[in-house]
Amino acid sequence: MSVLVYTENWDGKFKKLTFELVSYASEVAKMFNTSATALSIGKINESELKKLGDYGAGKIINIDNELLTTLDSQAYSYVISDIALKENASVIVISNNNTGKAIAPRLSVRLKAGVGSGVNKLPLKTSPFTVHKKTYSGNAFAHVIIKSDIRILTLTQNSFELIKTPNNASIEKADVTIDSSLVNTKVRDVMKQAGKILLTDADIVVSGGRGMKSPDNWVPLVELAEAMGGATACSRPVSDEGWRPHEEHTGQTGKIIAPNLYIAVGISGATQHLAGVSASKYIVAINNDKDAPIFEAAQYGIVGDAMKILPKLVEAVKNRK
């Protein structure tokens, strides 16, 4: 038996989230006295693939097939389930990002494997196999028993640390025969914004709410994010008003993020907003209303006028040693 981890790549490169997944899968594998096998789909060079071994993968499988150049959830789950069976996997680990959400449910049906979706720590028990996950949008956590012989775990991003356990992993090029009738997603056009730190990848996020009063006031907020090497985000009213793009909306119905540091400026902290950011390791609140509920979720707070505080923070970040 083995633990299979699906290691997504972006134009042939892995991200921190990939290494987090491999670290996690390797630790799960230890619970079963086995090692993790990583599966990557696409054109990736050997030196990049080898990096997966640094985080404990014992074996790395690479499939490069022209029918798999863009994500088709049906074709991808066919391929991943095929490898899972060949590798005799009893646990499959995938990210809980958009790709994982597209693939995991289909894999579940193919393999009759129960899914622990959005797990945020190692399995609590191997018998019965029990995982820990968020429910009620962060207002509760559940211990979920997965009863099937194969289990699929989708890992919440940034919920597990990177663990370097260098392994001289073998790299295997595998090939699969895919019936073209399984590939139905035809991508006609791609629109990408280049050069920006993605909100979902960022370790630090500076976010503004209605308390920012006007889109013109975002200048010092963006400056702070840039000075800290972070990304910018906003609350729902701000994106609904068109002050900031929809892609920045964090909250229950927007992006759900888990950075190391979330700085909420002029955000009151409604339940719906907290549902999207409550998994952040640290929350800082800056608000002129000392009774705003955001302070209950925050570890650090400043009560005052954001327009006076933000420039001073930018300065302090730039001057720090």
Place this chain on the structure above:
Amino acid sequence: MKILVCISNVPDTTTKIKFNEGDTSIDTAGIQWVINPWDELSLTRALELKDDQSSGIKSVTVAHVGPATSEPTIRKALAIGADDAIRINSESSDAFFVAAQLAEVIKKEQFDIIFCGIESSDYNGSLVGGMIAEFLNIPSVSAVSDITIENGNPVIIREIDGGKEVISISVPFVAIVQKGIAKEPRIAAMRGIMMARTKPLKLFEPLPFESLTEIDVLEKPPKREACKFIDAENPGQLIVLLQNEAKII
């Protein structure tokens, strides 16, 4: 073409979650039940498509797996504008069970586009839509933020890391929908509420599918430490604390 919108019945987001004795389920007393937010947006977009006659969408049906107590939520969907509804008379034990039930009904009733919200705000599973598609062996597209019909063919916007893709796909398929699909959820008008009472609601009994997961116990999120306040006159102190105390920058 016929659209099906799968809806889930969830506690209103502002609900304070309390557990029953034994912490294996939530205390439903006093809970206001609503249509899962993403399902409500899907329904809104489905109705917008139907309103545009050139789309060729003839009907919008909603389907739900739940006991009779969830009928007010189904009636609400009918009041918002769905033409008819399906209820599969069962508690929803897990995503695999729910998806299997819905897939069986879809086989019988035949739909062209099946909308599912990307997750439900209670279990946060993000599973049912993709599972239905695999049970039916039809395509699914996840993270859909827009859908239009061009000359009878669906065109989808899919959200990807740092961008969007324009995708064309043929029916039948499952669209797994996220924010952006509709601006605001459509609200039921008085006329809709009156009409909803007489709209058809078909009842199906569940088939004996198994569930693959079960909740062992629920727990409250860990309490965060009390907020440490920093003087607004000296915000630089925050950066010092983040660096030396929290050690995250």
